[in-house]
Amino acid sequence: MSSTNLLQRRSVVAALLKDRKDTIAVGGLGASTYDIAAAGDHDRNLYLWGAMGGAVMIGLGIALAQPTLPVVVITGDGEMLMGMGSLATVGLQKPKNLTIVVLDNEVYGETGGQASHTAATADLVGIARCCGITEARNLTTMAEIEAFASLMHDITSGPRFASVKIDPANLERVLSNRDGAFIISRIRGALGYQPI
Amino acid sequence: MHARADTPAENAQTWPEDIFGVLQRFDVRQVPYVPDAGHSQLIERVLGAPSMRAVPLTTEEEGVALLAGAWAGGQRGVLLMQSSGVGNCVNMLSLTQIFRFPFLTLVTMRGEWGEFNPWQVPMGSSTAGVFELSGIKVLRAFSPDEVREVVEAAAGQAYNACTPTAVLLAQRLIGAKVFTK
Numbered sequence: 001m002s003s004t005n006l007l008q009r010r011s012v013v014a015a016l017l018k019d020r021k022d023t024i025a026v027g028g029l030g031a032s033t034y035d036i037a038a039a040g041d042h043d044r045n046l047y048l049w050g051a052m053g054g055a056v057m058i059g060l061g062i063a064l065a066q067p068t069l070p071v072v073v074i075t076g077d078g079e080m081l082m083g084m085g086s087l088a089t090v091g092l093q094k095p096k097n098l099t100i101v102v103l104d105n106e107v108y109g110e111t112g113g114q115a116s117h118t119a120a121t122a123d124l125v126g127i128a129r130c131c132g133i134t135e136a137r138n139l140t141t142m143a144e145i146e147a148f149a150s151l152m153h154d155i156t157s158g159p160r161f162a163s164v165k166i167d168p169a170n171l172e173r174v175l176s177n178r179d180g181a182f183i184i185s186r187i188r189g190a191l192g193y194q195p196i
Numbered sequence: 197m198h199a200r201a202d203t204p205a206e207n208a209q210t211w212p213e214d215i216f217g218v219l220q221r222f223d224v225r226q227v228p229y230v231p232d233a234g235h236s237q238l239i240e241r242v243l244g245a246p247s248m249r250a251v252p253l254t255t256e257e258e259g260v261a262l263l264a265g266a267w268a269g270g271q272r273g274v275l276l277m278q279s280s281g282v283g284n285c286v287n288m289l290s291l292t293q294i295f296r297f298p299f300l301t302l303v304t305m306r307g308e309w310g311e312f313n314p315w316q317v318p319m320g321s322s323t324a325g326v327f328e329l330s331g332i333k334v335l336r337a338f339s340p341d342e343v344r345e346v347v348e349a350a351a352g353q354a355y356n357a358c359t360p361t362a363v364l365l366a367q368r369l370i371g372a373k374v375f376t377k
Contacts, residue, residue, distance in 0.1 A: 026265075046268060051291050054261030061265020061273070064226060064249055085254030086261075093251060180294030184268050193270045196298075196358055 006167040007142065009103050013074060014039045015142060016101065016149045021070075023152065024062055024187065027176070028055035028075025030110045032103055036074060037176035043190040047176040047183055053082030056100055060090055063098040063159075066191065070097055070153050077104040077118045077163075084127060090159050091132025097155035100128070101148075105168035113168070128161035135160035211337075211369070212237035214344035215302065216245075219274060222351045224300075225249060226266040226273035228259035234304030234370035235276045256281035257288040260299070267297040272355055275301040279323040279364070280316060289330040292360035299332070299360035300351055310372035320367075327362045338366045 013035040017025060026046045027033035032055075033047045046062075048055055059073035080102045090098065106119035118124060128136040139145050139162050148162055177183055185195060215238055219227070227242045228251040229235065242250045253259050259275035266273040277285075282303060292299040306313075307320020324334045333353065337346040346363055353359040 024269075050294070051261060051264075051288055053257070054264075054288055054291070057258045057261035058265035058268070060251075061226060061262040061267075061271075062269040063265075064251075065266050065269025065271040083258070083261075086258050088254050089251065089258055093249075180291070181296045184264070184295045184297065187268050188270060191270055196356065 006165055007140070007145070009035050009105070009166045010038050010171060011142065012103065012145050012164055012166065015145045016072065016074065016152065017042075018149065020044075021153065023070045023072055024066070026055055026059045026062070026071070026073045026075075028073070028079035030076050030079060031171070032075045032079070033176055034171070034174045035103070038174040041176065043186045045176070045183075046187055047178065049178045049180075052079055053086075055079055056083050056086040056090060059098055059100065060086070060093060060095060063095040064093065067095070067097055068155060070099065070155055071095075072099040072101060072152055074101045074103065076109070077102055077106060077116045077124065078108045080124060081117055081122065087128050087131040087133060087161070091128075094132070094159060096158045098159040099152045100133075100159070100161045102161075102163045103166050104163050105166050107168050109168065109170050113170075124163045125161065133159050133161045137162055139164045209237060209340065211340045211343035212241065215347050216241045218344065218347045218351055220245070220247070222355055223247075223272060224274050224351075225271040226251060226262065227276065228253050228262045228273065229276035230256050230259075230278065230281050232276070232278035232304045233373065234278070234365060235302070238276065238302075256284045259301075260285050260288040260291055263299060264291045264295050264297055267295070272298060273300075274351075275299075277301065277303055279303055279305045279307060280319045282323045282326050282362075283319050286326060286330065289332065293331050296358050298354045298358050300354040301332075301362045302347065302365060303362055304365045304370055305367045306373070307367070309367040311367065312372065312375050324364060331360065333359055333361045334364060335361060336364045336366060338368055340369060343369070
């Protein structure tokens with residue numbers, strides 16, 4: 001199952017994180033975490049292996065705590081649908097340094113490829129916009145992805161939301177660290193915080 | 197049993213002020229909440245505090261994830277909710293064990309001590325059990341004069357020992373909600 005018209009998820013994430021500088025990246029449960037790992041392990045990566053629906057809120061907590069750092073949440077359509085209310089919470093808080101990117105393959109890829117709501121009716125960009133995230137758009141070409149990757153570093157104009165329709169092909173998993181205590185301590189260390 | 201005030205101005209209590217003082221002393225910065233009448237006075241104080249960020253949620257589990265992110269970013273937080281919201285958090289509470297972050301929540305109880313609304317009783321009855329099964333320590337405050345020391349102990353073990361802790365603020369303390377036509 002592959003379509004030449006759709007963007008490739010690994011290329012999209014690699015382009016988003018290529019010149020990441022001090023960006024903190026949060027990966028939603030599932031393939032998004034593998035995509036971030038495939039782009040290269042980094043001490044500012046927060047990989048999620050559970051907590052479905054929580055990726056955007058974790059990103060919001062970091063963004064509020066570190067308002068001068070760009071924070072990007074990269075997640076899938078299923079994970080985003082489970083935490084849809086968090087878009088309303090972000091819309092209310094309006095953290096200028098937060099970017100949310102949904103890799104939308106319209107299926108639950110980890111569980112056998114069952115159709116998600118975005119395959120038929122749910123419009124995540126419309127939902128984000130109606131929740132007060134006015135900077136919400138679909139990205140359809142790699143040129144748009146590259147321009148958006150630069151925009152991500154602007155910590156004065158967020159929050160912003162992008163949906164990218166991607167090829168639904170399941171790729172070989174690139175397994176990141178999955179020890180949460182290690183992952184969170186490593187990020188804290190990178191930001192200058194010591195263990196208790 | 198005493199009646200619960202519908203607005204903070206109607207019957208200002210001292211214990212919400214005690215909680216606010218403890219949160220300030222522990223440098224709590226992010227305060228996610230789903231509103232509850234029992235928390236209304238504290239929420240007002242948080243909304244007016246320049247050092248604190250009040251974050252209204254659509255559902256309580258958002259608050260658990262927010263506090264994990266806050267900790268990753270170097271800040272402490274506390275989640276304010278009602279007992280019925282605890283059930284909404286169950287899977288997200290995994291984060292407290294996975295990240296071993298200093299999780300603190302203050303829960304106003306319903307479904308006990310003169311409850312009028314039967315729909316509050318099932319979740320109110322299982323609130324402590326849900327926390328304990330999820331690896332969260334449970335402390336309780338029943339009377340106004342013990343709130344300060346209970347919240348202080350909870351904040352101490354949460355923030356100093358990374359021991360996830362919930363304080364259940366008893367309905368007897370808050371007063372049963374009065375339903376009038």
